[in-house]
Structure formats: structure tokens, C-alpha cells
Amino acid sequence: MKKTSRTRKLMKSVVLSLALAAVSFAGAAFAAPADANAAAVMASQMKNSSITELTNDSRVFKVDKKIQTKMVRFQNRYGIEVAGHLYLPENFDANKKYSAIVFSGPFGAVKEQSSGLYAQEMAKRGFVTVAFDCSFTGESGSNVHDVASPDIFTEDFHAAVDFVGLLPFVDKERVGAMGICGLGGMAVTAAINDVRIKAVATSALYNMNDSIRNHYKGDYYTPAQRETVKGYLAEMRWKEAELGKTLPGYHEVAIGSDGKAVHATGEGVTLLPNKLPEGADPVTTDFFNYYKGRAFHPRAINSNGIWSSTTPYGFFDFDLMAHVEELSPRPLLLITGDKAHSRYHSENVYERAKEPKELIVMPGATHCDLYDIYEKIPFERLDGFFTKHLGK
Known part of the structure; x- marks a missing residue:
């Protein structure tokens, strides 16, 4: 008897939920797949990670119910637990291999704010995405909080790539990164040395070294x-x-x-x-x-x-983006606004970086407009950038 479309969707949802729930913090054995297709959705192979249902949702932007969102946790190489949200594309297909993008920022923000909005929007456009809280912030761990580190925040991007790249429905050769505001410098720094990051973008970039050490x-x-x-x-x-x-x-x-x-x-x-x-x-x-x-x-x-x-x-101790010329030949996209007080940060990095590179200056956009004012964020061009360099 032929299954109805509604029944197929329900079964697919059940399979995904069972598979994602199989992951444990200790990296224990995964549960057996519910059917032959479920093997592709058995969450992360990375030890010390978990994927669970998202409860007590406190995102402050308009949530798209068509985009499945999961709570994830993974460890960076310092053993700090990083908390994030995993966004799955609409009509998610467990048998496909998706491109992925990891997001964080702004500096002092949480995943429920701007980075989550960007991650959701790019999931709507066909990418698997993760928005995460940097160490010591939001729901991420450590025995101290409200502390910033250029080194550890950069490492968090590396760890996010570890996590998403080991998802069996992600092609680990097609992973990108994006940082917003003060996390832009960490995203670029991570990409300079981590050749697993095939393309990197920033929005409303702030070079926090320059901002803190020089003002x-x-x-x-x-x-x-x-x-x-x-x-x-x-x-x-x-x-x-x-x-x-x-x-x-x-x-x-x-x-x-x-x-x-x-x-x-x-x-x-x-x-x-x-x-x-x-x-x-x-x-x-x-x-x-x-x-x-x-x-x-x-x-x-x-x-x-x-x-x-x-x-x-x-x-004061460490310099972000000190070797930005080494990012080439991997591509860099910088987004800023013509009214953004931070515009010079993007322009400075653009001047120093080698090709391929692109600078988008959005008309009428202030710094914070690029956090969440949809019509002032060039999502179409962002989609084009990552599609060109990562594919879908």
C-alpha cells in the first residue's frame, strides 16, 4: 500500500529524532538505525558531543518553524563545552551530503541573537548550519563566565568545524565559517590556518585587537x-x-x-x-x-x-588576523554598511587580504542594522558566495 505524503514526512521526522537522540556526551555507541536510510542521520561521530531537542527556546528573532533546530554541545581542544544550535534545511534529506557553515558573534552576544538569525537564513537556503556561544558566554561552559579570549574564541570556530564536519549528512570538504562583529576577526583567524574552512565571511566586522588595544x-x-x-x-x-x-x-x-x-x-x-x-x-x-x-x-x-x-x-597579548594574506587562495567576503562606524575595520582587512576577496558596502546600513534588519543584509549575495565556493 502506497504511503501518503503526510505519513512519509511523519516517518522521516521520527527517524531523524531517533537518530539525533542517539548521540551521547561520552561518545558511546549509537542506537541502531530505524531503517536503512537512518544511518545517514546518526548525528555526530565526534566524541564528547550531543544533539538533543531544543527546549525553552528563547531566540529573539522571527523563528521559521519549517527549519528544524536542535540543541548541540561539543568540546573544544581545551575541554571547554561549547553550546550551539544546529539548523537543518527545509525538506532535509538524510541521504544527502550538505555543505555546512558555522556562525558566531557579535562580541558579547549569544546564539539566540544575530548569529542564529544568519544561521537560520542560510539553512533556509540549503546549508546545514551551526550558531554557537563562544566559551565563557551564553550557555557554553567553563568555571568562569563573561571572559573573552582571542585564542579560545578562535579555537571555538575550529571545534565547531570538528563537530559539523563529522555529521554524516555533511560533506566535510565543503565547510565554511562566518563571524559577525567582533567574532569576525576570530572567524578569519581560524580560516587562515584551518584549511578545512573553504570559505569565510564576516558581517559588521570589528577587529577586537585594534578596538581594545588601540581604541x-x-x-x-x-x-x-x-x-x-x-x-x-x-x-x-x-x-x-x-x-x-x-x-x-x-x-x-x-x-x-x-x-x-x-x-x-x-x-x-x-x-x-x-x-x-x-x-x-x-x-x-x-x-x-x-x-x-x-x-x-x-x-x-x-x-x-x-x-x-x-x-x-x-x-593586548595576541594579534588577530596578523597573517590574513595567508588565507588566499581561499575566498573572503566582508560585509559592512556605508553608515557603519566599524566600516574601516572591513576596509583595512580587505586592503591587506589577497584575492579572491570581496567587500560589500550596504547602502544606508549602520553597524547594528547588519545584525538583524533583514532588508539591509545581503543574504542573496551571501548565499551566492557560499554556494559558489562550497556548493550545496
């Missing part, structure tokens, strides 16, 4: 001011060591009118105020409207928290 356009700190910031970091490092815990601080340390570094003080201090001050500058307003307004998420550092006071250390 805006590299002309904020004088040599004396930079030494003042180093003194502040030493002071805070002693305090954190004495207390055995992290203390709140700004990742970009300002110098006050008194010539001293500005400390984060006060009960429950956050990066962004709960109320936008009168006469706030356009950049602060742009960030506020996204993180405190349309995309507020309680786990996002930029929405509801602040970094640890010693977070700048890693960005």
Missing part, C-alpha cells in the same frame, strides 16, 4: 595612556587573584578626564545603561536599540552584563 581608529590611546591601561589591568589582576574570582570591567578601557583608567563601579553595573541618556551619540544609540531593545536577551553580555575586568589582557 577607535587606532588613535585613542597615546603611548602614555596605553601604559595607564596596562597599570589598571595589573591592578585588577592582583585584585582578582586575591579574591579568587573575576571582577566587572570594560573590555575597552576609557581614560577619564583625570587621566586615570575608568573602572566599572556600582551594583549590577552593565555595559549599556538601562535607559538611553539624552543626547546619546549615534553609536551608543545603535547598540542600545539592538541589545536593550529589539534583541534583548538575558544571557547576552551586551544586553544584561559586563565583561571581566582582565578581559583586555588577551587582546
Whole structure:
């Protein structure tokens, strides 16, 4: 008796759910496939990983119910557990081999915000995608939180490639990466040395080394001011060591009118105020409207928290994208806005990178417009870029 289309879809859904549920953190043996076709959907072969149903969904963008989304967890090479969302294309076929893209960012955001939106959109266009929280942020692990590391955040991209590349319905030779805002530098850095990443893109790129060590356009700190910031970091490092815990601080340390570094003080201090001050500058307003307004998420550092006071250390110690010319011949796509205060970051990297490379400047787009304002994000061109270099 011929099965109805509805019955076939139901069976396919059951097979996928059973297969994905078979993965364990310990990398134990997988459950037997429900039928011959189910072997292709038996989740990750990577040890210390899991794929489970997504519960308590707190994504802040419009969720497309046609795109299956799973909760995933995997370890990076430091043993830190990274949490993410796996997005499967519409009409997912367990017997196919898909191209995949891993996403993270912005700096201080979570997977339920911009990176999830990008991942969902590219899954709608036929890619298997993963949006993940970097170590120490969101739902990802470690015994400290709200800490940033250029090294470990870059490693998280490598680990995401490990995870997605070992999914049996993904072709590990067709994996790309994308970073948004401050995670753009980590995505590019990962791709420079990880030749498994066949194409890399950024949107609203921020070079966090330049932003933290030099400040805006590299002309904020004088040599004396930079030494003042180093003194502040030493002071805070002693305090954190004495207390055995992290203390709140700004990742970009300002110098006050008194010539001293500005400390984060006060009960429950956050990066962004709960109320936008009168006469706030356009950049602060742009960030506020996204993180405190349309995309507020309680786990996002930029929405509801602040970094640890010693977070700048890693960005003073290490230089992201230092060897960007070595990315070639693998392709680079940079997306920015003509009204984005961060535009110069993308332009600087574009100038330094070798071909093949492309810079897209979106008319009328501010920095945060590229986080979630659909009509200002060039998804068609992003799709074309990854389709050209990864296929589908």
C-alpha cells in the first residue's frame, strides 16, 4: 500500500529524532538505525558531543518553524563545552551530503541573537548550519563566565568545524565559517590556518585587537595612556587573584578626564545603561536599540552584563588576523554598511587580504542594522558566495 505524503514526512521526522537522540556526551555507541536510510542521520561521530531537542527556546528573532533546530554541545581542544544550535534545511534529506557553515558573534552576544538569525537564513537556503556561544558566554561552559579570549574564541570556530564536519549528512570538504562583529576577526583567524574552512565571511566586522588595544581608529590611546591601561589591568589582576574570582570591567578601557583608567563601579553595573541618556551619540544609540531593545536577551553580555575586568589582557597579548594574506587562495567576503562606524575595520582587512576577496558596502546600513534588519543584509549575495565556493 502506497504511503501518503503526510505519513512519509511523519516517518522521516521520527527517524531523524531517533537518530539525533542517539548521540551521547561520552561518545558511546549509537542506537541502531530505524531503517536503512537512518544511518545517514546518526548525528555526530565526534566524541564528547550531543544533539538533543531544543527546549525553552528563547531566540529573539522571527523563528521559521519549517527549519528544524536542535540543541548541540561539543568540546573544544581545551575541554571547554561549547553550546550551539544546529539548523537543518527545509525538506532535509538524510541521504544527502550538505555543505555546512558555522556562525558566531557579535562580541558579547549569544546564539539566540544575530548569529542564529544568519544561521537560520542560510539553512533556509540549503546549508546545514551551526550558531554557537563562544566559551565563557551564553550557555557554553567553563568555571568562569563573561571572559573573552582571542585564542579560545578562535579555537571555538575550529571545534565547531570538528563537530559539523563529522555529521554524516555533511560533506566535510565543503565547510565554511562566518563571524559577525567582533567574532569576525576570530572567524578569519581560524580560516587562515584551518584549511578545512573553504570559505569565510564576516558581517559588521570589528577587529577586537585594534578596538581594545588601540581604541577607535587606532588613535585613542597615546603611548602614555596605553601604559595607564596596562597599570589598571595589573591592578585588577592582583585584585582578582586575591579574591579568587573575576571582577566587572570594560573590555575597552576609557581614560577619564583625570587621566586615570575608568573602572566599572556600582551594583549590577552593565555595559549599556538601562535607559538611553539624552543626547546619546549615534553609536551608543545603535547598540542600545539592538541589545536593550529589539534583541534583548538575558544571557547576552551586551544586553544584561559586563565583561571581566582582565578581559583586555588577551587582546593586548595576541594579534588577530596578523597573517590574513595567508588565507588566499581561499575566498573572503566582508560585509559592512556605508553608515557603519566599524566600516574601516572591513576596509583595512580587505586592503591587506589577497584575492579572491570581496567587500560589500550596504547602502544606508549602520553597524547594528547588519545584525538583524533583514532588508539591509545581503543574504542573496551571501548565499551566492557560499554556494559558489562550497556548493550545496
